[in-house]
Amino acid sequence: MKEQFTDLFRFEEDLVFDDLYPRNIKNLSQLHWTPLNIAQMAADFLSEPNTKILDIGSGVGKFCITAGFYNPQSCFHGIEQRQDLFLFAKLAKNKIGLSNVEFIHGNLTDLDFDNYDHFYFFNSFYENLHPENSIDKNIEITADLYDYYTTFLFDKLDRKPSGTKLVTYHGAKEQVPSSYTLIDGSKHWALKMWMKR
Ligand SMILES: C[S@@+](CC[C@H](N)C(=O)[O-])C[C@H]1O[C@@H](n2cnc3c(N)ncnc32)[C@H](O)[C@@H]1O
Structure with a gap:
């Protein structure tokens, strides 16, 4: 089945991939969904046989699907x-x-992080600081939530075992525990690949 969709993933053809979605979702892509080339580079780093990788705030699934x-x-x-x-x-x-x-509907604070080996994070809490850039007005957005989610995630990542990989896209250094070492930041200015010591 998936062979017929190979064209969707041709090098940087984001507009073609985004045709999977209705126009209002497609219009959000440039600001809110991971570009195909970034998703490929992130996944190359995160992927290992028989591992579970979590996209923290998966939107319409562009990272996970790519x-x-x-x-x-x-x-x-x-x-x-x-x-x-x-x-x-x-x-x-x-x-x-x-x-x-696989996709789960819910809040990341209800998730058991022990079930996942490696993590992808596209600055998912940012809209709490900049409501003018929010995806919609359907959920609560506050600066307090930014702090709450950021602290929650920081603690969860800090407790993961040595060897845990993390990719941040448009993330801030302060969001990553000091127990993680930067392995590669050379592929794109906003893309950082980390590993827990
Ligand atoms: C910048 S988008 C990234 C989407 C996707 N990861 C991608 O790269 O294409 C961030 C997403 O995180 C979701 N999100 C933010 N806070 C969340 C939370 N506490 N629990 C679950 N999802 C959250 C938002 O609703 C939004 O869809």
Whole structure:
């Protein structure tokens, strides 16, 4: 099934991939969804046989779907708080027919981080600081939530075992515990690959 979708993933053809979604979702892509080339580079670093990788705030699933398409040896999971985005992610995944991609509807604070080996984080809490750039007005957005989620994630990442990998895209250094070493920041100015010591 998935072979027929290879064109969706051709080098940097984001506009073609974004056609999987309705126009209002497509219009959000440039600001809010991971570009294909970034998703590929991040997934190359994160992916290992038989590992579970979590996208923290998975939106309409662009990272997980791209990563899963190119890395069938790993499972990519996404958690998303907005139900409509979660449903669009599920639809797109089913259309392509990827068995190594799963989406969960919920808040990341309800998730058991022990279930995941490595993590991808596209500055998901940023809209709490800049509501003018928010995806929609359907959820609560406050600076307090930014602090709460950032501290929550920081603690969870800090407790993960040595060898845990993390990729941040447009992240701030302060969001990453000092127990993580920067392995590669050379591929794109906003893309950083980390590993826990
Ligand atoms: C910048 S978008 C990135 C989407 C996706 N990771 C990608 O790269 O294409 C961040 C997403 O995180 C979600 N999000 C933010 N805070 C969350 C939380 N506490 N729990 C679950 N999802 C959250 C937002 O609703 C949004 O869809």
